[in-house]
Amino acid sequence: MKPDDLKQFSNSLKTRMGACFPGEKAIFRGHDLHQELGDIEWFDLYIYGITGKRFTKNKLSLLETIWTYTSYPDARIWNNRVAALAGSTKSTANLATSASLAVSEAEVYGGGVLYKSISFLLRTNKEIDVSSQLKIHIEKELHSNRGIAGYGRPLISSDERILPILEKAKSLGLNKGPHLKLAYDIEKLLIEGRWRLRINYAAISSALAADIGLSPMQFYQFMSTVFLAGMQPCYTEAVEKPAGTLFPTACHDIKYEGVKKRIWKEK
Amino acid sequence: MQAIHTKIWLEEPENENPYATKAAYCHGYNVYDDMLGNCRWVEMLFLLLKGEAPTQQQADLLEHLAIVLANAGPRDAAIHAAMCAGVGKSVAASSLMAALAVGAGQYSGAREVYLIMELWNKLGTDESQWKNFLLNPSSSDIVSTWPDIEHIPGFDPHGNVTPMSIMTILNKLPIDAYTPHLQWLIYNRVFLEKQSTKPITITMIAATTFIDLGLTLDEGEMLMLLLRLPGAAAHSLEQKKYGHKKFPFYSIELEDQHGKKETQ
Known part of the structure; x- marks a missing residue:
């Protein structure tokens, strides 16, 4: 694009997403928010905002449950700990949440692994027809990425969220999709192949979302707030306790492993 | 324990x-x-990241770059983000968080610096390698949450001239035998711009400086984020004083599914 081409974008926003017309109305993806969408549930609106599509009640319920079942108010968990530390320093709740959400874009457990997991399942489902091909595909993935997103868990090998979310998916009639089946076929091969990598919540939620029809970007956007409900209690408790009492760290709690003391050069 | x-x-x-x-x-x-x-402040910065004190030349170079990066001005998206926080009287930290999030990107942001440093590590100061890359630019096929990048890192996709500011910065940076990549960039700038058909950017200068300072990609990305914060802070505070009546809200042209337009 040339400088002259940029001028057409100056001072005005051309959009199809929506706008506020103060004193009159607000449009959300082509619909009057207070009239046409007046009775919409917030979660429905959230997914509609991301995808531009409306989903069935059962699909929305499953997506919401994916959030619910990983809402852990445990201030030891790294992203939650950020929210709690903000409480302990008497920072604001909004800053606590915002920072905690930003930290949730983690390669180990958050947005990074979720995006990779759904991308892998969608790609694999498209490319692979038979299980012999799947094994080769898995070996290739393991070789190039030293792991498969959605398999294995950083702290322990079992995942307590899996059974409840599968039961929920079953109760909603959403447990028969091809990506969920594929996710388990992959686990079977990983265990048989002695990689000892068990399926985790990232792969399950990715598979369910893929079967519902979300793209990697849509799933990643949707999941950017997946841990939100667990953060607030961590902040609430920390801010109510005396300042500085969340994991106070004494000098001897730090294991210094650096160079010996030395003299800084003179000016 | x-x-x-x-x-x-x-x-x-x-x-x-x-x-x-x-x-x-x-x-x-x-x-x-x-x-x-x-x-010096820059010596402390360098020591923290690298574990060793910088030489006099390294400290001078970093200080020059820190001044270059301190403020990108209100046209910059990261500064714009900080001003949005200021004008709405958001809390102080939100201004810097806004500037960090926007300034983290692959277009004029810290991730672009990371990608340029990656290019330096891959292509070195080899003219033919740069030529091959610039004629057939390829981006990483690693699956990640970063959106696909549309331009060649380090080159202005909307540019048609090398700005005088870029030339002045390159002339003023303390460049010598300790800065082989910056030296090479100065000698080959015209060649690079001819191949890419686009002018180089500040991010190219920052990334090249970081390479010459011996920083890793992660360290360069982090330092880029850090060094651009002073301007974000100052512009946020300034807009807080000016107030929203002097801050553009811009017009909007809303198009519905049928192509019908509504403006405001």
Whole structure:
């Protein structure tokens, strides 16, 4: 694009997403928010905002449950700990949440692994027809990425969220999709192949979302707030306790492993 | 007791209180007793990241770049983000968080610096390798949350001239035998711009400087984020004083599914 081409974008926003017309109305993806969408549930609106599509009640319920079942108010968990530390320093709740959400874009457990997991399942489902091909595909993935997103868990090998979310998916009639089946076929091969990598919540939620029809970007956007409900209690408790009492760290709690003391050069 | 491990920081406690610091050492140097008064801000920055004090030349180079990066001005998206926080009287930290999030991107942001540094590590100062890349630019096929990048890192996709500011910066940076990549960039700038058909950007200068300072990709990305914050802070505070009546809200042209337009 040339400088002259940029001028057409100056001072005005051309959009199809929506706008506020103060004193009159607000449009959300082509619909009057207070009239046409007046009775919409917030979660429905959230997914509609991301995808531009409306989903069935059962699909929305499953997506919401994916959030619910990983809402852990445990201030030891790294992203939650950020929210709690903000409480302990008497920072604001909004800053606590915002920072905690930003930290949730983690390669180990958050947005990074979720995006990779759904991308892998969608790609694999498209490319692979038979299980012999799947094994080769898995070996290739393991070789190039030293792991498969959605398999294995950083702290322990079992995942307590899996059974409840599968039961929920079953109760909603959403447990028969091809990506969920594929996710388990992959686990079977990983265990048989002695990689000892068990399926985790990232792969399950990715598979369910893929079967519902979300793209990697849509799933990643949707999941950017997946841990939100667990953060607030961590902040609430920390801010109510005396300042500085969340994991106070004494000098001897730090294991210094650096160079010996030395003299800084003179000016 | 579980411990936090560090090679950077040693703190000695007061006898009466293990939570009170008697002395702190950064990579072995006594910070308050020895460094304070004898150390420049950029020397401390370099020491923190690299574990060793910079040479005089390295400190000078980093200080020059820190001044270049301190403020990108209100046209910059990261500064714009900080001003949005300021004009709405958001809390102070939100201004910097806004600037960090927007300034983290692959277009004029810290991730672009990361990608350019990656290019330097891959292509080195080999003219033919750069030529091949610029004629057939390829981006990483690693699956990640970063959106696909549309331009060649380090080159302005909307540019048609090398700005005088870029030329002035390149002329003023303390470049010598310790900065082979910056030297190469200056000698080959016209060649690179001819191949890419686009002018180089500040991010190219920042990334090249970081390579010459011996920073890793992660360190360069982090330092880019850090060094651009002063301007974000100042512009946010300024807009807080100006107020929203002097801050553009812009017009909007809303198009529905049928192509019908509504403006405001």
